[in-house]
Amino acid sequence: MRSAADDLTARARIRDAAIIAFARDGFDATSMRTIAADAGVSAALIVHHFGDKAALRTACDDYVVSVFTDEQHELIAAPTADRIRTALHDLDRYGPYIDYLGRMLTGDSPAAAHLFDTLLTATGAVFDEQRSAGLLEPMSDPEMTTLLVTILGLGHVVLRTQIARALGEDGLGSAGLLRATLPTMELLTHGVYATDVFLEGTRQAMGSTETARPRRDSGEAAQSRRGLAVSREEES
Amino acid sequence: MRSAADDLTARARIRDAAIIAFARDGFDATSMRTIAADAGVSAALIVHHFGDKAALRTACDDYVVSVFTDEQHELIAAPTADRIRTALHDLDRYGPYIDYLGRMLTGDSPAAAHLFDTLLTATGAVFDEQRSAGLLEPMSDPEMTTLLVTILGLGHVVLRTQIARALGEDGLGSAGLLRATLPTMELLTHGVYATDVFLEGTRQAMGSTETARPRRDSGEAAQSRRGLAVSREEES
DNA sequence: ACAGCGACTGAACACCTGTTTAGTCTGCTG
């Protein structure tokens, strides 16, 4: 620990300490003096190296994002949301970064936006490829379905605290990831419903609010079919 | 708005102002004086009514949770994660509460834990019922599948900012919810994959190591299994 | 009429915040 930390430049130690503290306590609840103490430097040195606290944050943002996008890990080369979730099986290495990432994604920093878009695009690209190979079901709204799958993957990261508590095990630990793999694949392969009635009900409900007669299977039509009441549930 | 605000007790106005401010700026970045000003009272009165800032927070937590659990709305009576997402189609009414909820769920407050567990349990109950009716596919791990569906629902809430930006529309606005409904139902009904090869590959990968794994596994074992499972995405 | 009480406030308090300032030390360069 000691020697490894001493090998890093002060700037790097500050960055690492900040990432850990921000991930653990949040940006606002972390003081410059705390970071400085953790990094073994003075608070003034942080300003000397980064400018101000906000600049330190964006430096941390950029670094964490780069960990998940720049690096040469083969599973991160095409960072599907599912893959990034999968890649994080060694919590020891990525733990603080994952937590940081979870906090980041719920904010509205440019880095978070960039990361989210990258993930979304990558997931969409994988789907496009698989669709060309005839491996995918027809989708009424491929962009939205891509988003749904991305949400499913990132949900593990963002809701990590709740999941770990509810399951009694860390959902992003290797045991948790292992447990999630098969059910995820089941969901993506045949869904949860054994019947079409819910889907058909939705189709009719959404189609019936339109003046035109609903069509069965056309994908493009569905997208134009939006704009009216939400009531697939009888309410309202 | 004037009269409506004046109809509320100062205590209620403080609570409402705090919820809005916490949801918008976060707990730490919101000062007592800001809340007081928004509520039209003095900062000292907040302390008088709630004790301290932390107590105000838990009061807000409890209130927001009660909005989504106690109320008599029929769609909230059984608050599936999917339903709660659907129920929130009038952002005007629930908007601030949703944002507050999103922030809450990424923390580790008792109220967030309670809410999450409630949602999880409710989703599980709906599934149990549907399973009895023979409406569900067989699941290798029903509890985990329940969690996955819950994550899918709550992901919209927690990642609202990113989703709204990426889609160019608010995913929790009525238009966004409407657009998400059909793809969600498609996903839950037949998944995204038209083939079983990914699922079968996962089953075999996990099953084969299962027999060779009498007890707790090391990281390397999980990684190899993971590698097999993931190789479904036959990289270029 | 008056005592009591809770709602309510402005001002003060002690503390913590991010940042600045002035300066020391170290190592390199001419």
Added chain:
DNA sequence: CAGCAGACTAAACAGGTGTTCAGTCGCTGT
């Protein structure tokens, strides 16, 4: 060697923080 640049620090600063205090107001019960 001098000198300079950058890493680095202790101390101070201005402002904001949550909270406390002493007190006023208006209502209610007697």
